[in-house]
Amino acid sequence: MMATLDKGSGHVVGIEFCFLAGTYHATPWGRHANEADVEWPPSPWRILRSFIGVYHRYSLSKRYDEDVLHRLIEGLAADRPMYRLPSAVHTHTKHFMPIAGGKTTLVHDAFLRVLPGDPLGVYWLEAHLDAEALALLDEIATFMPYLGRAESWGEGRLVREPPDRWDAMPIDVDGASELLDRAEGEIVDLLAPVTPSEWPRVRGQWPTGGRKSGLAGVSHLLDALRLGTDVIEKERLNMPVGATHLTYVRRKLDLRSDSRRAAPCRMDMPHVQANVARFRLVSKLPTRIICALDVGEVMHTALDSMAARTGLAMPSLTGRDPETRGPLRDNHRHVFILPVDEDLDGHLDHVVVYKREPFDREEVKVFQALRQLKTPAWWPGRERHWQLYLEGMWCVSAGAVPREEAGPNVPDAYVRPSRVFTSITPYLHPWHWKRGGAKFGPADQIREELRRRGFPEPVAVEARSQIRLAGLPYDARKFRKLRYNAHQKIPARTGGLWRIEFAEPVYGPIALGVNCHLGMGLFYAGELDSVKFTDERHASGKS
Structure with a gap:
């Protein structure tokens, strides 16, 4: 009693x-x-x-x-x-x-x-x-x-x-x-x-x-x-x-084991229908944001290896078709692995994993088991190590306009709702500039990708020549943009930085373009100190 x-x-x-x-x-x-x-x-x-x-x-x-x-x-x-x-x-x-x-x-x-x-x-x-x-x-x-x-x-x-x-x-x-x-x-x-x-x-x-x-x-x-x-x-x-x-x-505490009580996180419960997981990233030497793609690729390898240990086909984590072992064609429904700079000091401090649908129980088990990252054997240069700490999980609907009375408080600078999103890693446009004889520049391709992902039509898409983090300038040329372990032939190798503005706040994360599932084309939810292009043709994405 x-x-x-x-x-x-x-x-x-x-x-x-x-x-x-x-x-x-x-x-x-x-x-x-x-x-x-x-x-x-x-x-x-x-x-x-x-x-x-x-x-x-x-x-x-x-x-x-x-x-x-x-x-x-x-x-x-x-x-x-x-x-x-x-x-x-x-x-x-x-x-x-x-x-x-x-x-x-x-x-x-x-x-x-x-x-x-x-x-x-x-x-x-x-x-x-x-x-x-x-x-x-x-x-x-x-x-x-x-x-x-x-x-x-x-x-x-x-x-x-x-x-x-x-x-x-x-x-x-x-x-x-x-x-x-x-x-x-x-x-x-x-x-x-x-x-x-x-x-x-x-x-x-x-x-x-x-x-x-x-x-x-x-x-x-x-x-x-x-x-x-x-x-x-x-x-x-x-x-x-x-x-x-x-x-x-x-x-009094129970002293006997109970399999029901020892069960892992039940994903059928409403309050744990999470589709965003955030990991703290720790290493002896700080990792510069220009290496975001490298960290994303290393974490993808770790998730792939951890999923293989379960003996289950988990294409949503690996991004590969279980039959052909080729890239998964699922309209971007598999996970986004997004290394992020939360405090804008120019160094990566977290990794955000996002999926459009809620994580299932097996995926949560993989996240709980993942404690460290290590560069694989094929990695060029010296070996690197990172520690991972799972900080929390949330449920958001990317692209949805939040209601003030129902919108969740998400303590993440890339998932929270905002009217303005600014590039923090370069956007690599996925299509060629000409489509059916008409020009189809980066700004047009950003609008097209947003439409396909369910976001509302932005009121402005503007190019930026550089951003500033902790007082230092970063332009798209400084970032690593192609994967080490893949032969990529893409329309854009230089990439660009952009600012997107919506009429009403929307939830992130927003990651667009080539390699967006590994950290490229990532947008910060808010204004960043950035410099506009003076060339209006480039700013419109039509040149």
Whole structure:
């Protein structure tokens, strides 16, 4: 029997988070990873730190002042959250990790298996938030790529209605003793921030250190939550500044394996009908954007290899006809592999994988298994390596005009809706300039490709001589535009940069022309610092 709810409060604020991969990873404060313990439910301290991280990672400071974040954090810290927990099974894996000296050490990776369609709910029943702080929380919940460790990726949303039951609550709340009396609950310790009213007293008890101490600049609770564990260790503290321990009662975890609960992400569930997956791309040496096609080709090879291991024909990932092994003729319905520069610094930092139809279950399995990229044996030059981290998945309809009340918040600069799209990699027009005796220039071909892909007619298609990223100029000649492992005979080898403007916002991604499935002809959703051609004949695409 679960604790029931008193729905009398008018200040209920909550988030619901679905773990799309069906796993939750988080080590409690003060415990070693090899103890194989999992922090469940996620502590208030961890949740608020996640909110702060999303605020900075996705540049929400451009729309919300830090004072709004301060009010949000203090408003939530003033209340102890209640939880609604999905069914979960505690499990772990063992593997040997290399250490110094060529040796290895045994590592236990503990985690929970949860149903992807069963959300974790965190609710503050007495949170006093103003409209601006509530709007910020709404965006943070939407943008959260994971909760816990990065493997615990998923999607969240803001809710204002409480659930029908509580599965974890402070020990002094009505219903907690009932769980314990019936042997359905157990005591857990959660790390939480002190309340704003307690902060001045608690702050006076901590050592301030010298001028160079990491604690010197901690003046309010928001600063304390921002501190990294490196500062805590350097100051020789056994717990974070401004943190306290709360005693909670939670519903007991299951100790037996259940095949239904251990099932992978169920793609028949509405909230995981995703057709956009975004990977974080990490390497020792930054990869310049002029090598976007190279990274796209390497990732295509990795997906092809990973799909072959499943033993299933997956033409939507490989782009090849399973019978002829030739290029797939499916009107661009197979995946687009788009290496992107999210922060516009001239270096690739993400790879976006997009498909017009939702990914199926096997495709999601391949994405989850893909952890690194390596240049194949036929690759010219030195070997390169990249690490991949699956950050999140979304569902968008490229070309659809979004409604304000229904349009999803997509934290990606190439998928989000926009009226203006600007080339960030060269467009290689796929047809010759003459068709039936009439000129059919690049601008005409862009309009034709957009029409075939279901986009509305653009109001303007203008050529650009160059774009500027981090203050440096880039023109089409600087980019690699032909694949290493293919003999390509195409109408355009130089390529061009363009600006497309629509009458109303449309969703990306927009990738057109030759090699568009590997990163060429990609358009940034918004204006870029660019230079127009002074030659009007070239700008019209008619010369």
